Amino acid sequence: MSVLVVAEHDNQNLKPATLHTLAAAQLIDADVHVLVAGCDCKSVADSASQASGVTKVLLADNSGLEHQLAEAVAPLISELADSYSHVLACATTTGKNILPRAAALKDCQPLSDVIAIDSESTFKRPIYAGNVIATVSSSDPIKFLTIRGTAFDAVGAEGGNAAVEDIATTAEQNLSAFDSQELATSDRPELTAARIVVSGGRGVQSSDNFQLLYQLADKLDAAVGASRAAVDAGFVPNDMQVGQTGKVVAPELYIAIGISGAIQHLAGMKDSKVIVAINKDEEAPIFQVADYGLVADLFDVVPQLIEQL
Amino acid sequence: MKILVPVKRVVDYNVKVRPNTDGSDVDIANVKMSINPFCEIAVEEAIRLKEKGKADEVVVVSIGTTKAQEQLRSSMALGADRAILVECDEALEPLIVAKLLHKIVEKEAPGLVIMGKQSIDGDNNQTGQMLAALANLPQGTFASEVKIEEGTVAVTREIDGGLETLKLQLPAIVTTDLRLNEPRYAALPNIMKAKKKPLEVIPVGELGVDVSARTKILSVSAPEERKAGIKVSDVAELVEKLKNEAKVIS
Numbered sequence: 323m324s325v326l327v328v329a330e331h332d333n334q335n336l337k338p339a340t341l342h343t344l345a346a347a348q349l350i351d352a353d354v355h356v357l358v359a360g361c362d363c364k365s366v367a368d369s370a371s372q373a374s375g376v377t378k379v380l381l382a383d384n385s386g387l388e389h390q391l392a393e394a395v396a397p398l399i400s401e402l403a404d405s406y407s408h409v410l411a412c413a414t415t416t417g418k419n420i421l422p423r424a425a426a427l428k429d430c431q432p433l434s435d436v437i438a439i440d441s442e443s444t445f446k447r448p449i450y451a452g453n454v455i456a457t458v459s460s461s462d463p464i465k466f467l468t469i470r471g472t473a474f475d476a477v478g479a480e481g482g483n484a485a486v487e488d489i490a491t492t493a494e495q496n497l498s499a500f501d502s503q504e505l506a507t508s509d510r511p512e513l514t515a516a517r518i519v520v521s522g523g524r525g526v527q528s529s530d531n532f533q534l535l536y537q538l539a540d541k542l543d544a545a546v547g548a549s550r551a552a553v554d555a556g557f558v559p560n561d562m563q564v565g566q567t568g569k570v571v572a573p574e575l576y577i578a579i580g581i582s583g584a585i586q587h588l589a590g591m592k593d594s595k596v597i598v599a600i601n602k603d604e605e606a607p608i609f610q611v612a613d614y615g616l617v618a619d620l621f622d623v624v625p626q627l628i629e630q631l
Numbered sequence: 632m633k634i635l636v637p638v639k640r641v642v643d644y645n646v647k648v649r650p651n652t653d654g655s656d657v658d659i660a661n662v663k664m665s666i667n668p669f670c671e672i673a674v675e676e677a678i679r680l681k682e683k684g685k686a687d688e689v690v691v692v693s694i695g696t697t698k699a700q701e702q703l704r705s706s707m708a709l710g711a712d713r714a715i716l717v718e719c720d721e722a723l724e725p726l727i728v729a730k731l732l733h734k735i736v737e738k739e740a741p742g743l744v745i746m747g748k749q750s751i752d753g754d755n756n757q758t759g760q761m762l763a764a765l766a767n768l769p770q771g772t773f774a775s776e777v778k779i780e781e782g783t784v785a786v787t788r789e790i791d792g793g794l795e796t797l798k799l800q801l802p803a804i805v806t807t808d809l810r811l812n813e814p815r816y817a818a819l820p821n822i823m824k825a826k827k828k829p830l831e832v833i834p835v836g837e838l839g840v841d842v843s844a845r846t847k848i849l850s851v852s853a854p855e856e857r858k859a860g861i862k863v864s865d866v867a868e869l870v871e872k873l874k875n876e877a878k879v880i881s
Binding site for chain 2 (some may be wrong): 332369389391392393412414415418419420421422423424425426427429431432433434435444448449450451452453454455456457459460461462491496497498499500501502503504505506508514518542549553554559560561566567569574575585586592595596597598609610611612613614615616617618623626627630631
């Protein structure tokens with residue numbers, strides 16, 4: 323049977339996380355369909371149809387789906403699920419919000435944050451903040467999975483030529499309604515997709531001092547992340563948080579500046595290819611995972627680093 | 632309005648757990664146990680809503696072994712009025728927990744359920760969403776602000792791009808993110824008082840839910856250890872290593 327992937331998008335663009343989830347889906351079965359649920363989102367369906375290996379795109383275009391509220395999208399997914407052996411979504415806030423609701427409607431136990439596909443019914447996922455990797459088998463007739471994007475290489479955004487099929491849906495519900503949103507704006511690459519991430523912690527000391535990290539990031543074309551301590555102290559908005567309770571990243575280069583390296587932070591970045599730590603405390607746990615450590619005051623060395631790059 | 636708060640007993644967040652030697656499960660014998668941090672935030676939020684006059688009773692519920700009574704007592708020491716323990720000897724899957732909670736929701740008919748967004752042991756982030764599905768109630772997940780209005784609740788959610796505010800019809804399910812509030816500490820007199828508050832124990836068999844598992848942990852292992860790196864002496868050496876050794880910048 324085929325695999326259904328729920329697309330991550332903002333009604334205009336297909337998010338890169340979807341391409342990673344498609345890679346996981348193709349490890350299960352070659353027949354991969356994509357569901358695009360939203361409003362005025364035809365361009366997203368067109369992008370999805372071009373992604374490598376996609377065999378069909380289901381487009382549910384309806385004003386009731388505009389904000390992808392779980393109460394509207396989950397019944398749609400559960401209705402479609404009967405035709406599929408697996409239903410996959412990205413392990414983003416959207417996927418985590420919707421997929422368990424859809425799974426419960428089908429009386430199935432989902433698996434979260436899958437990092438490896440061993441077989442069509444056996445999967446690996448991290449537990450206890452990434453300190454343990456569990457190999458789990460599922461006996462449910464439909465496997466509902468959220469996929470940790472950083473664990474799978476994205477499929478190509480081009481090369482596919484799948485048909486787009488409109489599916490009718492009313493998406494009517496009166497349980498919940500969208501009120502407003504406040505999105506952080508940035509010209510830098512998206513945190514979870516960036517090749518280089520520069521992250522700051524409590525040691526950065528203030529919101530103003532984060533400018534230093536932005537300058538470094540701009541030099542490297544990097545995204546900027548933060549530890550929970552920096553977010554809680556109000557230096558940066560919470561969508562920049564890297565960790566067990568924030569985002570999980572695995573860039574080629576992760577530069578941790580003024581971050582001690584608490585378990586909960588390491589859970590979000592320890593799969594980075596190269597880790598650099600800049601911290602004045604020689605005993606900071608971050609040095610135990612860093613490939614290159616520099617024991618120094620960040621206010622001395624970060625400007626030097628900007629200059630020398 | 633009554634608020635129901637499900638709480639979970641988990642390994643304390645400061646403990647670094649390891650797989651046991653045969654790799655069959657995680658070794659948690661003799662480790663410190665605590666209330667799951669996200670659940671603690673849920674208890675705090677419920678108590679604050681009661682203090683603001685938005686709720687008149689806060690009921691905490693846990694599903695687990697008899698030892699979970701400790702976490703229920705500490706929730707009552709923080710201000711919850713009474714507790715329910717669904718007693719069960721084995722660890723249950725989120726779907727089953729959601730089904731059991733659904734039975735409790737039917738029985739107690741709360742105006743609002745507030746619970747943690749995930750437990751720090753299973754890291755599933757599922758139970759609230761599944762309870763909402765089973766009870767056909769709206770869900771406000773990853774909440775960083777909760778405002779009760781007439782017949783509705785406005786929930787500000789932490790999403791990947793920033794924040795989003797939804798209006799949910801009551802009754803509703805809300806799951807808490809870390810920034811929702813800072814939980815208080817229990818004062819000694821309140822800990823003493825909590826010992827006298829009612830705690831009802833319901834054997835899991837009485838709720839008529841099939842508790843057989845759909846998933847099975849075949850094995851657990853430690854993640855790959857990172858090799859210890861090197862310390863560089865200055866910025867010039869760091870830049871040189873990144874360019875020529877790691878080759879991650881050009």
